[in-house]
Amino acid sequence: MFEERLRGYIAALEDNNIEVDKKLIIKGKFSKEFGSTFISNLIKKKIKFDAVSAVxxxxxxxxxxxxxxxxxxxxxxxxxxxxxxxxxxxxxxQISTINQKSDFIK
Incomplete structure (x- = not known):
């Protein structure tokens, strides 16, 4: 499911003629700690970003x-x-979030 979300993200960028920046795609564990760590690393590396889309x-x-x-x-x-x-x-x-209706996902 997470790979499908990544493919959708990349497709949306490409559909809008936005270059896919691989250094902004970070894979890891799904946890609060990972979210904190990857943002800390982006800031330390002075990588500019204006949004975070977490899976x-x-x-x-x-x-x-x-x-x-x-x-x-x-x-x-x-x-x-x-x-x-x-x-x-x-x-x-508050974070923005997508409502996932698990009971409809097959």
Missing amino acids: EDFTAIGALLELNNNINVSEKVGVIGFANEPFGELVSP
């Missing part, structure tokens, strides 16, 4: 928390997750 909400939350430690997130970086977990409402700013 699930745990990673998105970790990314958002790390961003909050470094910049004013609401003005500079959008964060989106996937699954619409209820805990996404507990952070500020």
Whole structure:
């Protein structure tokens, strides 16, 4: 399922004539800790980005928390997750998330 999301992301970039920057595609564990670590690494390497699209909400939350430690997130970086977990409402700013209806996925 996660590879399908990556293919969709790449296809959306290509459909809009946006170059795919492989250094911005980071694969790892799906956890809050990983989200925090990958954002920290991007910032340390001075890699510019204006959005984070995580394959699930745990990673998105970790990314958002790390961003909050470094910049004013609401003005500079959008964060989106996937699954619409209820805990996404507990952070500020709230993450955007895609509602995953697991019972319909085959």
